[in-house]
Amino acid sequence: MAVEDVEYTAKEVAAHNTATDAWMIIHGQVYDVTSYIGDHPGGADVLLDAAGKDASVEFDNAGHSDDASEIMATYRIGKLQGSNAKKATSTVRLSVGVKARKPDTTKSSLNIVMGFGVATAAILGTAGLYHMVNQRVSLTNLLNGLILRRNQRLGFLEGFLIASTAFCIAGTLLSRSLLSVIHLHPTFLNHPPHIKLPKRIKADILSQSGWLHPTTFQSLPLVKKDLVAPNTYHLGFELPTPKSVLGLPIGQHVAITANVDGRAVTRSYTPISNNADCGMLDLIVKCYPDGKLTGGYLATLSIGDEVQFRGPKGAMRYKHGYCKRIGMLAGGSGITPMYQLIRAICEDERDTTQVSLIYANRTEADILLRSELEAFSRKYPNNFKLYYILDSPTPDWQGGKGYVTKQILAEHFPAPDADSRAMICGPPGMVNAAKKALVELGFDKPGTMSKMSDQVFCF
Numbered sequence: 001m002a003v004e005d006v007e008y009t010a011k012e013v014a015a016h017n018t019a020t021d022a023w024m025i026i027h028g029q030v031y032d033v034t035s036y037i038g039d040h041p042g043g044a045d046v047l048l049d050a051a052g053k054d055a056s057v058e059f060d061n062a063g064h065s066d067d068a069s070e071i072m073a074t075y076r077i078g079k080l081q082g083s084n085a086k087k088a089t090s091t092v093r094l095s096v097g098v099k100a101r102k103p104d105t106t107k108s109s110l111n112i113v114m115g116f117g118v119a120t121a122a123i124l125g126t127a128g129l130y131h132m133v134n135q136r137v138s139l140t141n142l143l144n145g146l147i148l149r150r151n152q153r154l155g156f157l158e159g160f161l162i163a164s165t166a167f168c169i170a171g172t173l174l175s176r177s178l179l180s181v182i183h184l185h186p187t188f189l190n191h192p193p194h195i196k197l198p199k200r201i202k203a204d205i206l207s208q209s210g211w212l213h214p215t216t217f218q219s220l221p222l223v224k225k226d227l228v229a230p231n232t233y234h235l236g237f238e239l240p241t242p243k244s245v246l247g248l249p250i251g252q253h254v255a256i257t258a259n260v261d262g263r264a265v266t267r268s269y270t271p272i273s274n275n276a277d278c279g280m281l282d283l284i285v286k287c288y289p290d291g292k293l294t295g296g297y298l299a300t301l302s303i304g305d306e307v308q309f310r311g312p313k314g315a316m317r318y319k320h321g322y323c324k325r326i327g328m329l330a331g332g333s334g335i336t337p338m339y340q341l342i343r344a345i346c347e348d349e350r351d352t353t354q355v356s357l358i359y360a361n362r363t364e365a366d367i368l369l370r371s372e373l374e375a376f377s378r379k380y381p382n383n384f385k386l387y388y389i390l391d392s393p394t395p396d397w398q399g400g401k402g403y404v405t406k407q408i409l410a411e412h413f414p415a416p417d418a419d420s421r422a423m424i425c426g427p428p429g430m431v432n433a434a435k436k437a438l439v440e441l442g443f444d445k446p447g448t449m450s451k452m453s454d455q456v457f458c459f
């Protein structure tokens with residue numbers, strides 16, 4: 001019997017739930033992933049947590065690519081009894097290197113307004129026709145109108161043409177003025193971190209879709225590469241037009257893929273720019289000499305090189321009203337998702353969420369986005385409180401020293417209740433220690449795959 005014809009019950013699968021014997025169900029198919037646990041790019045923990053269970057939802061939420069689908073075939077041992085699914089079909093088919101630029105949302109706005117003008121003209125024309133019929137205009141008059149005889153009063157066609165032209169011009173002018181209002185802050189660099197975006201702009205822009213495509217890798221040229229801290233670069237990529245919107249909801253991230261030493265390597269990055277920064281995608285990337293994508297690719301990029309992106313990805317899609325208080329713990333480059341949320345919260349005049357950030361680094365020179373974070377804490381003391389902690393500070397350092405302890409978390413984080421959340425992003429050692437301490441402080445134990453509803457969310 002072929003492997004795909006062997007059937008297992010959910011109970012049989014549930015019995016294989018350990019690190020040395022891990023089966024799981026994904027879209028009606030049964031997989032034995034025991035030998036893949038250590039190789040899984042999403043981490044061993046998530047597979048261990050899913051062992052013995054139906055992990056279809058979690059699998060989909062991770063936004064797996066077609067590569068994953070191919071690898072899965074190796075581990076398929078049969079199907080779930082009673083399931084009609086022939087094959088796992090939920091993974092996304094990736095096209096790498098395709099420069100399929102989606103239509104700009106800015107262009108769509110223009111189209112909408114133009115469409116409105118044409119539709120209005122059509123309505124007026126129809127109204128004109130109705131009026132003519134009511135006025136018992138004869139067929140001869142209508143034909144006269146159609147051949148545009150100048151020595152007669154305006155006919156229906158002339159009226160229609162004039163109305164269409166007038167509305168197209170008005171639509172164009174209106175759309176231009178609307179767009180100029182929307183694009184007040186063209187880039188991350190000239191957007192001062194102390195200006196609240198007007199409500200209507202905030203609501204429209206931050207959640208709108210844009211250039212990014214969830215399943216297709218598209219390339220952007222590198223136009224800026226600045227060393228901002230030891231081994232850490234600010235990388236700026238240019239979107240297709242100065243008015244293009246990235247299309248990244250707050251809290252989500254992008255994937256970058258590259259061929260490194262003959263193998264495709266894909267990693268996640270959280271932009272520090274958001275949809276309000278038209279025309280640009282900005283990243284802060286810490287490069288590791290032995291890191292596959294950073295050391296082997298990103299650190300060696302030159303201005304003009306094209307980089308492949310896809311997204312948005314990730315379980316966090318922040319909107320104001322998510323909770324009332326957030327305790328954030330970031331380590332090193334783990335500041336990027338926190339910065340994205342802090343910026344969105346501080347710049348939204350309706351958002352009264354109180355954020356308290358503990359930002360841990362080795363030395364003062366490693367602190368990233370320092371001036372931006374300090375500007376937010378100065379300007380919005382009710383929204384945002386900032387506490388630095390360094391492993392190896394100089395003697396004159398005024399902030400926290402050493403590692404992040406349970407006591408430090410208790411001092412700076414909100415008490416665990418229905419209105420508070422904890423967020424963590426950083427190196428695995430720090431994340432694991434903080435998770436343990438937060439549970440001891442009364443927060444709910446986080447799962448291996450974070451969900452927006454979790455009290456402790458790990459990016």
Ligand SMILES: Cc1cc2nc3c(=O)[nH]c(=O)nc-3n(C[C@H](O)[C@H](O)[C@H](O)COP(=O)(O)OP(=O)(O)OC[C@H]3O[C@@H](n4cnc5c(N)ncnc54)[C@H](O)[C@@H]3O)c2cc1C
Binds near residue numbers: 267426427
């Ligand atoms: C949702 C998400 C968002 C992210 N956003 C960003 C971002 O905005 N900026 C950014 O720089 N990174 C970010 N990362 C981390 C990034 O995805 C890569 O893991 C990182 O760039 C290392 O990739 P690599 O291939 O170079 O290293 P790998 O080849 O995967 O690792 C090789 C070596 O690099 C070192 N290393 C790798 N990651 C870390 C780490 N986090 N801490 C300490 N040492 C490490 C270790 O020595 C490791 O042995 C994010 C990760 C996730 C999951």
Ligand code: HEM
Binds near residue numbers: 075266314
């Ligand atoms: C046989 C089963 C699986 C295979 C072969 C597989 C394979 C992969 C591969 C190849 C990647 C790298 C990114 C990509 O190409 O998509 C990946 C990432 C990931 N996987 Fe899986 N996976 C499996 C099951 C699961 C399950 C069950 C979960 C969750 C419970 C999970 C969670 C993740 C996460 C969180 C990532 C990281 C995504 C990111 O970078 O944002 N995977 N997996």
